[in-house]
Amino acid sequence: MTTGRQTTLFLTTCVLSLLITSSNAFYAPASLRTFASQLQMSSSTDIYLTPKLAELCKTFSSVRNVKMRYMYLLDVAKQVPDAPEEIHIPENKVPGCLSTVYIDCEVAKDEEKGDVINYIGWSDGLLTKGMMSVLVQGLSGHTVDEIEQVQPEFIKHP
Numbered sequence: 001m002t003t004g005r006q007t008t009l010f011l012t013t014c015v016l017s018l019l020i021t022s023s024n025a026f027y028a029p030a031s032l033r034t035f036a037s038q039l040q041m042s043s044s045t046d047i048y049l050t051p052k053l054a055e056l057c058k059t060f061s062s063v064r065n066v067k068m069r070y071m072y073l074l075d076v077a078k079q080v081p082d083a084p085e086e087i088h089i090p091e092n093k094v095p096g097c098l099s100t101v102y103i104d105c106e107v108a109k110d111e112e113k114g115d116v117i118n119y120i121g122w123s124d125g126l127l128t129k130g131m132m133s134v135l136v137q138g139l140s141g142h143t144v145d146e147i148e149q150v151q152p153e154f155i156k157h158p
Contacts, residue, residue: 047154049154050147053137073131075130076133098125100125101123101124103121103132105120115144116140116142121135
């Protein structure tokens with residue numbers, strides 16, 4: 001494991017833990033409706049987002065109907081490719097979640113950017129899988145420096 005990979009995986013685990021811990025209300029239907037109605041993703045230009053993360057945030061924020069926002073998150077969950085069983089190790093487990101979530105990354109070479117990080121993940125819960133998918137899609141293919149610029153505040157809870 002490289003230092004860049006450790007830093008990036010730690011950052012991503014922190015962001016995912018923040019998202020999941022603040023949304024454990026997903027397990028109660030009434031709370032789900034409240035959470036889904038309040039969840040907003042920032043499209044503000046003062047917060048750095050990768051292009052894919054900005055696209056996902058814009059799409060998610062444009063969904064005003066609570067049920068449709070919930071359905072969109074479930075659709076995002078379905079976009080996660082199956083992760084290999086090998087990522088199901090304690091080092092990859094996201095702490096503080098009622099669902100079981102594993103996330104891992106690997107370094108790949110990009111001709112333009114150099115070393116980039118690609119993420120894979122798995123969750124036994126569809127909602128947490130949707131949140132994880134936002135991060136996997138939004139952060140994969142970017143350098144450690146780009147990923148470290150993304151602030152967890154792009155998810156806002158009123």
